[in-house]
Amino acid sequence: MPIAFSIFVENMENKALYIETYGCQMNVNDSEVVAAIMQPEGYRLTERMEDADVIFVNTCSIRENAEQRIWGRLDVFRLEKRRNPALLVGVLGCMAERLKEELLEKGIVDLVAGPDAYRSLPLLVAQAETGQKGINVLLSREETYADISPVRMDKNGVSAFVSIMRGCNNMCSYCVVPYTRGAERSRNPETILHEVRELFDKGYREVTLLGQNVDSYHWSEGTTSMSFAQLMEQVALVDPLLRVRFATSHPKDMSDEVLHTMAKYPNICKHIHLPVQSGSTRILELMNRKYTREMYLERIAKVREILPDCTVSTDVIAGFCTETEQDHHDTLSLMKEVGFDMGFMFQYSERPNTKAARHFKDDVPEQEKNRRLNEIITLHNELSLQNNEQEIGKVREVLVEGVSKRSAEELFGRTSQNKVVVFPKNNYKVGDYVNVKIERCSSATLMGAPQI
Ligand code: 5AD
Numbered sequence: 001m002p003i004a005f006s007i008f009v010e011n012m013e014n015k016a017l018y019i020e021t022y023g024c025q026m027n028v029n030d031s032e033v034v035a036a037i038m039q040p041e042g043y044r045l046t047e048r049m050e051d052a053d054v055i056f057v058n059t060c061s062i063r064e065n066a067e068q069r070i071w072g073r074l075d076v077f078r079l080e081k082r083r084n085p086a087l088l089v090g091v092l093g094c095m096a097e098r099l100k101e102e103l104l105e106k107g108i109v110d111l112v113a114g115p116d117a118y119r120s121l122p123l124l125v126a127q128a129e130t131g132q133k134g135i136n137v138l139l140s141r142e143e144t145y146a147d148i149s150p151v152r153m154d155k156n157g158v159s160a161f162v163s164i165m166r167g168c169n170n171m172c173s174y175c176v177v178p179y180t181r182g183a184e185r186s187r188n189p190e191t192i193l194h195e196v197r198e199l200f201d202k203g204y205r206e207v208t209l210l211g212q213n214v215d216s217y218h219w220s221e222g223t224t225s226m227s228f229a230q231l232m233e234q235v236a237l238v239d240p241l242l243r244v245r246f247a248t249s250h251p252k253d254m255s256d257e258v259l260h261t262m263a264k265y266p267n268i269c270k271h272i273h274l275p276v277q278s279g280s281t282r283i284l285e286l287m288n289r290k291y292t293r294e295m296y297l298e299r300i301a302k303v304r305e306i307l308p309d310c311t312v313s314t315d316v317i318a319g320f321c322t323e324t325e326q327d328h329h330d331t332l333s334l335m336k337e338v339g340f341d342m343g344f345m346f347q348y349s350e351r352p353n354t355k356a357a358r359h360f361k362d363d364v365p366e367q368e369k370n371r372r373l374n375e376i377i378t379l380h381n382e383l384s385l386q387n388n389e390q391e392i393g394k395v396r397e398v399l400v401e402g403v404s405k406r407s408a409e410e411l412f413g414r415t416s417q418n419k420v421v422v423f424p425k426n427n428y429k430v431g432d433y434v435n436v437k438i439e440r441c442s443s444a445t446l447m448g449a450p451q452i
């Protein structure tokens with residue numbers, strides 16, 4: 001889901017850096033890395049965009065509307081620049097990688113840095129200060145920012161994202177990521193474990209291990225090697241009070257070893273994000289997903305067998321090239337068969353230079369895509385509600401993340417299965433584990449009462 005938020009960093013001469021982040025969790029983590037790179041240069045955190053001397057916008061290219069939103073933000077920064085002519089604006093991330101010169105030509109942008117070029121940001125800013133536009137969009141085969149301890153942007157101090165790999169080799173035909181984030185590479189496990197231990201010592205109680213395809217995590221050095229399941233086990237062993245999550249899994253790669261490791265450790269959360277994209281084998285082939293409908297269902301059957309209490313969430317794309325009504329119905333029937341607990345659903349958006357853009361016609365009319373998407377969303381809400389209703393009467397352990405948006409008298413947190421639970425505050429606080437008896441639900445939230 002697209003997310004937008006900001007951090008502010010101020011240096012000793014009272015220069016402030018403002019970062020806005022769009023796109024995936026990976027981008028959130030990247031902005032934290034960027035903040036960590038800027039900090040030794042004398043920058044520290046502050047909180048007002050109006051005070052900014054430098055604005056970084058960390059961008060997303062996944063769908064056209066994500067990019068449009070960012071062009072809109074650049075117009076806002078243009079106004080800000082009029083007010084403060086010394087203001088510098090930098091575009092980072094996937095859109096920087098994809099649009100490079102086009103962004104610099106816009107006039108308002110002073111520097112452009114791709115996802116593997118963040119170490120050069122201090123230099124690019126210094127260069128931009130002298131009036132020279134700076135650009136670095138070189139992709140790397142090695143960069144994992146392994147040694148950098150991200151400056152945490154999360155508000156709760158309880159759950160953090162830890163990047164375990166970068167890039168993607170999958171080449172799904174609709175997707176820009178392999179082009180914007182480059183080839184897949186895994187991060188040294190020692191640095192991952194060090195970061196996780198530090199987080200735990202600071203009071204964090206949940207880490208989410210991030211990668212475009214975590215199942216293909218692989219580290220080897222000399223005679224030793226480590227798979228994703230082995231890494232996850234090491235992370236789980238840091239402390240039984242630390243919850244471990246991960247995203248994203250790929251149906252073609254998710255191994256039984258991972259499922260057995262999840263079963264072995266109570267602190268590995270029982271939730272898997274397993275994007276299906278389509279329920280039609282023909283469309284999956286055009287998408288270059290490298291699995292069939294049946295293979296996906298077989299993976300789900302294995303999850304149910306090894307982890308009976310595990311929830312599954314997914315991503316679905318409506319209206320991919322040549323998708324027929326029958327293909328669409330195959331998606332709906334697969335959704336019913338699996339009964340997803342959570343999901344992210346999108347209309348297909350053609351991205352320039354992807355395999356789909358080069359070889360297939362984006363031939364499902366906009367209106368039709370929209371109708372199919374709405375059907376998918378309606379069904380999804382029904383299925384989530386049914387699943388949530390099954391929770392009523394159960395007692396679930398909830399890790400408290402914050403105060404409920406609706407009432408200061410209520411807290412919210414998640415179950416191991418990643419379901420959000422709202423319950424009365426009593427004397428509980430953020431970071432506590434609370435056993436909550438589920439009493440009511442909507443399609444998105446569970447509501448209950450703490451068990452004394
Ligand atoms: N159009 C629509 N949705 C897309 N996604 C990726 N590329 C596109 C695209 N071109 C979706 C996929 C992916 C999620 C992160 O975004 O469902 O899993």
Ligand code: SF4
Nearest residue numbers: 023024060061062094
């Ligand atoms: Fe993340 Fe993909 Fe958007 Fe890049 S394009 S920010 S990898 S969601």
